[in-house]
Amino acid sequence: MAIFTYPNEIHFPTFFQTIVLLASITSAAFYLFSKFFLSHRLVDQNGNKIPNGPVGLPILGSFPFLTRFPERAFDYWAQKFGPLYSIWLGSQLCVIVSDPQIVKDLLVANGSIFSSRKDMFLKSQTIFVGRGITDSGYNDKWRKHRRIASGSITARAVDADVLDIEATVLVQELYKQGHAGTAPIDPRPHAGRCALNNMLTIVFGTRTDSINHPLVGHALRLSREFANCTGPVTNLTDFVPFLQRIPNYMTTRGKKLHNGFVETYGGMVRDIEARMNRGENVPDCLVKTLILNKESEKLEDIDMYIIASSLMIGGVETTSGIMQWFQALIPSYPDIQNKAHAELDRVIGRNRLPTVEDEKNLPYIHAIVKEVERCYNPFWLGIPHSSIQDFTYRGQFIPKDTVIVLNTYTMHHDPQRYPDPHTFNPDRYIDDSTTCAESANLANAYERDHWMFGAGRRICPGMAVAEREIFLAISRMLWSFNMEQLPEEPINLNDYDGLSGRSPVPFRIKAIPRDDKVAEVLEI
Numbered sequence: 001m002a003i004f005t006y007p008n009e010i011h012f013p014t015f016f017q018t019i020v021l022l023a024s025i026t027s028a029a030f031y032l033f034s035k036f037f038l039s040h041r042l043v044d045q046n047g048n049k050i051p052n053g054p055v056g057l058p059i060l061g062s063f064p065f066l067t068r069f070p071e072r073a074f075d076y077w078a079q080k081f082g083p084l085y086s087i088w089l090g091s092q093l094c095v096i097v098s099d100p101q102i103v104k105d106l107l108v109a110n111g112s113i114f115s116s117r118k119d120m121f122l123k124s125q126t127i128f129v130g131r132g133i134t135d136s137g138y139n140d141k142w143r144k145h146r147r148i149a150s151g152s153i154t155a156r157a158v159d160a161d162v163l164d165i166e167a168t169v170l171v172q173e174l175y176k177q178g179h180a181g182t183a184p185i186d187p188r189p190h191a192g193r194c195a196l197n198n199m200l201t202i203v204f205g206t207r208t209d210s211i212n213h214p215l216v217g218h219a220l221r222l223s224r225e226f227a228n229c230t231g232p233v234t235n236l237t238d239f240v241p242f243l244q245r246i247p248n249y250m251t252t253r254g255k256k257l258h259n260g261f262v263e264t265y266g267g268m269v270r271d272i273e274a275r276m277n278r279g280e281n282v283p284d285c286l287v288k289t290l291i292l293n294k295e296s297e298k299l300e301d302i303d304m305y306i307i308a309s310s311l312m313i314g315g316v317e318t319t320s321g322i323m324q325w326f327q328a329l330i331p332s333y334p335d336i337q338n339k340a341h342a343e344l345d346r347v348i349g350r351n352r353l354p355t356v357e358d359e360k361n362l363p364y365i366h367a368i369v370k371e372v373e374r375c376y377n378p379f380w381l382g383i384p385h386s387s388i389q390d391f392t393y394r395g396q397f398i399p400k401d402t403v404i405v406l407n408t409y410t411m412h413h414d415p416q417r418y419p420d421p422h423t424f425n426p427d428r429y430i431d432d433s434t435t436c437a438e439s440a441n442l443a444n445a446y447e448r449d450h451w452m453f454g455a456g457r458r459i460c461p462g463m464a465v466a467e468r469e470i471f472l473a474i475s476r477m478l479w480s481f482n483m484e485q486l487p488e489e490p491i492n493l494n495d496y497d498g499l500s501g502r503s504p505v506p507f508r509i510k511a512i513p514r515d516d517k518v519a520e521v522l523e524i
């Protein structure tokens with residue numbers, strides 16, 4: 001007995017019908033392809049062509065080849081086409097830069113041309129409604145928002161005590177939740193709350209008192225959903241404009257996220273404003289500054305909601321990602337841990353925790369931080385820049401409105417700069433005493449530590465705060481614990497959680513206090 005038969009009324013197309021159908025599809029594809037691609041000039045007035053690169057498909061360009069790990073495709077093409085190549089994503093021309101000197105020449109030396117952002121349909125228009133500092137074009141609104149925000153997030157502006165407290169709470173919680181090293185623990189939410197509390201304090205002058213506080217789960221979910229929705233090369237709607245007019249799943253998610261930000265962080269802004277109007281004493285924070293300067297800076301309510309939201313996004317998933325990668329990595333490297341313990345014992349002793357002032361005397365811990373950042377940049381493609389005028393570089397034409405992607409994966413794995421690049425080896429940074437900001441300004445671009453914070457005029461303004469926060473968290477975890485892998489639960493360092501913000505897949509470890517001094521110093 002046949003288990004399946006075609007119903008009689010279905011007629012298969014004849015040979016002639018098939019030819020007509022294929023011809024129609026090909027002409028439509030050709031029409032759309034030429035309409036999109038040829039709207040860019042591909043050659044300058046001297047005949048210089050756009051950089052070479054892979055041939056993509058009509059309409060979609062190279063989009064289908066990017067898969068879940070676009071940085072690997074970018075790396076593959078960098079080996080094939082060199083340090084400056086181009087790809088098409090739908091109608092968008094992207095130039096991928098994989099060499100430090102080229103990054104410097106384009107993004108730094110020609111920063112007036114290469115410091116804008118593409119007006120992404122989902123991220124800039126739908127979620128941030130044109131007001132996110134991270135994603136606005138190179139215009140007066142961005143300058144104003146960045147200036148106001150930078151006033152509250154530079155290392156000078158952030159009260160060092162805040163970062164200090166949260167790093168201590170992180171190790172106290174690991175100690176308590178891990179029952180002094182006797183019980184396995186998932187350390188990731190604790191790192192998440194540490195980063196979240198730092199940003200809540202900087203932005204709203206508040207913090208959460210436990211990982212069970214409803215705001216912790218809610219804020220971390222918003223951050224994760226944002227990262228999953230807004231990868232720089234993951235949304236077809238951003239690159240194929242006609243899709244933006246068709247209702248679709250991603251646009252619905254984007255609108256939901258926008259509403260989530262307005263409700264959650266906008267609600268917190270409204271709450272602070274109400275308290276200030278009642279004459280209550282509100283701690284100094286970014287939102288207080290925004291409210292006090294609302295009139296003079298001509299800020300609308302939605303500006304304040306989105307500035308606050310974009311900072312909560314920019315400063316949480318990123319910093320917690322590095323702390324979590326450290327927690328996942330270090331149990332596999334007992335020798336590195338022993339060396340770090342020896343340095344801490346020699347420089348700090350066992351009667352106090354390391355502080356930011358100690359960093360200059362702890363070159364090995366400083367090197368561990370840089371090496372985690374090199375190996376596990378949480379955003380391999382950063383936030384792409386875009387160009388605001390035509391430019392010809394080394395005989396290659398980069399038209400106006402080209403998206404410029406900093407290919408940090410390839411740069412972080414360059415065997416010339418980092419011999420044996422896939423090995424976690426802090427010793428490669430042992431003589432590098434620079435802060436990330438100092439390193440970004442080195443005259444020789446090839447000596448920069450890494451490119452995790454981007455480059456040029458859009459370089460991360462939270463870099464110095466992030467660096468301090470990460471140093472305090474990592475040095476204190478090392479001072480307090482032997483971090484061990486559970487023999488029956490090997491940690492997977494090859495996969496990622498998340499579509500654009502990369503953090504490790506779930507894992508558990510034992511955080512074993514190094515001695516009795518830990519409980520005493522942590523006052524447990």
Ligand code: HEM
Pocket residue numbers: 133134135146149153310311314315316318319322378379382383384385452453454455456457458459460461462463465466
């Ligand atoms: C490990 C931590 C962090 C990483 C890896 C990181 C990475 C980045 C990157 C790659 C960019 C884009 C740079 C470019 O366009 O060239 C950026 C921009 C930005 N970051 Fe960070 N960031 C981190 C922490 C922070 C923190 C703690 C804050 C806030 C206190 C922050 C706020 C921002 C803002 C506001 C921008 C937008 C700058 C602009 O477009 O003008 N970031 N960040």
